[in-house]
Amino acid sequence: MRRIVLLGLVLSAATSLACGGAPEGPRPNVILISADTLRADHVGANGYHRTTSPTIDALAARGVNFTNAYSHAPNTAPSHTSILTSLYPSVHGVFQHGQEPDEKLVTLPEALRGAGYQTGAFTQLNGKTFEPGFDTWYYIDSALQSGKGLGDLDMVTDWVGERTAPWFVFLHSYDVHLPYAPEADYVDMWADDYEGPLRPNVTRALVDSINDGSLEVTERDLQFILDMYDAELRRLDDIYSRLFAKLEAMGELDNTIIVFLSDHGEEFGEHGKWGRHTYALHEELLRVPLIVAGPGVPQGQTIDAAVRLVDVAPTILDLVGVGYPQYFMGEGLSGVWDGTERTPRQVIVERQTERALIHAGFKYTTDGELFDLTTDKWGTVNIARDNPDVVSRMSDALLDWTGRFAELAAVVRTDGEIHLTAEEERRLRALGYLQ
Ligand SMILES: [Zn+2]
Structure with missing residues (x-):
């Protein structure tokens, strides 16, 4: 078995807690909302x-809108695990449904519960991956709901009404995930004239037949896919509106931090496919909405600097004054919104051994591709050959991240191993990360 050499100072205090500054008065409640599969660029505020x-x-x-936020993986399980553990996928080790994070890891709800919070998850996520730290785990069986998604959220407001301490709600649903099948009122918002072959609903089978060329489609057919995705989003937005109105009427909104995000995006033709995610590290699969609002957060700011979903847990815990392990890989976002932090954050995105580093407008992948995201928003033109210096610098930086992942995984996970290519293992060994 190979031995991991522990180099980083960050690991020496892996189990100690950073100190949060406690807010005055009762700790705020927290709602973390994940709209699964929502692209950043379909949100009106963006x-x-x-x-x-x-x-x-x-x-x-009424909060801070991050217009350049990144998920760390193009699929549900690793991305949500990164949100809840503030670790990159290689470090927490969850890459697909059915895998569970190591029980040594401290999750966001566990940190909050340790500080006296009552914690409830209301979600269409299945399985044990995300359950640690939640007092209540309410699985939203879509068959029981009106439409396919959340319907009315009485179970959330009922639960909140019964709390006797500060509370944390994690709310997640697949409303804007395939199939795109909103109720008729929502279909009619943008597609009442459509009579083509994708009616009545855009299903997985239909997009698969478009992607493999077995179904010929027109521009209007493809537009219908967007119409239906947008209709699902508007339907979901109306559900949030009813939820917020109820919480407001209960007097529960004033002292509540709301974080809104998605776990990944969806492709609409940018790289030739429709209604797909998971399969690549394309920008349209990773750029997600991220909004933070509530006590301690400035109002009405829009921030274009790149930020990351690993930053969400430390941001929440900083805002409510609760400590967290120093091995958390994210950083609280207050330094970004108060202007004290000026250095662009480095973003890592991952699919098993496939990784990319996004930094200062460039994106470099383990396939050796380089994209200038300032002029090529979706990363479709590889400029690696003409920019060897940038490639060399970003390749070294990405390898350094991979070495840090290997170090940290060895500390925070019982199995401790991360997915490396043979070449990465050779280079990391040469650098002293591995023996
Ligand atoms: Zn997802």
């Missing part, structure tokens, strides 16, 4: 041309 998200836009107006 400049979308349709009124897909008035409630989300209003939330952005």
